[in-house]
Amino acid sequence: MGRAPEVDQRYSVVRIMGMGQYKLDSATAGKLNRIDNTIVKLVEEEGGGQPGDSVGSGDLESRFKDKLTEMVSLITSKGKELDPKEILASDFILPPVDATIKEAKMLFKGEGLIPG
Numbered sequence: 479m480g481r482a483p484e485v486d487q488r489y490s491v492v493r494i495m496g497m498g499q500y501k502l503d504s505a506t507a508g509k510l511n512r513i514d515n516t517i518v519k520l521v522e523e524e525g526g527g528q529p530g531d532s533v534g535s536g537d538l539e540s541r542f543k544d545k546l547t548e549m550v551s552l553i554t555s556k557g558k559e560l561d562p563k564e565i566l567a568s569d570f571i572l573p574p575v576d577a578t579i580k581e582a583k584m585l586f587k588g589e590g591l592i593p594g
Contacts (some may be wrong), residue, residue, distance in 0.1 A: 491560070492553055493568040494575075500557030507569075510549055517545050517582070524579045542579045550575045 490507040493499045502510065520542045549572060560566065573582045 490569040491566045492557065493571045494550055494553060495571065495577075496574045497550075497554075498562055499560040499564075499566060499568060500553050501560060502553065502557045506552065506556040510552060513545055513549050513552070517542060517549075520545065521579055521583050524583070539579055542582070543575075546573070546577065546582070547575055 488504050490502050490504070491499055492502055492507075492510070520538055524538050524542075553572070571585065573585055
């Protein structure tokens with residue numbers, strides 16, 4: 479009997495909206511998840527800010543953009559860009575690097591941009 483091809487679980491496929499897809503090894507995906515956890519906290523702060531909070535919305539937006547840029551830089555420097563003709567199911571999708579917190583918030587699914 480023929481065997482089903484083995485799926486290589488050591489890699490994740492990431493799509494950066496407007497930039498394409500990248501294949502990442504599990505170590506890089508783990509680093510990405512840690513950055514994502516920080517982004518989740520920033521988005522939660524943005525949604526729950528009270529008048530008089532010490533963190534201004536401009537500061538949150540700046541920190542969010544810094545972390546999103548860090549994620550995109552990690553993906554583009556450590557990942558392998560996939561041929562645009564080859565479309566694979568993405569394990570996670572990132573907003574474009576110029577996205578705002580409010581725009582990214584629409585992409586979150588409870589756990590953040592990256593499940594896990």
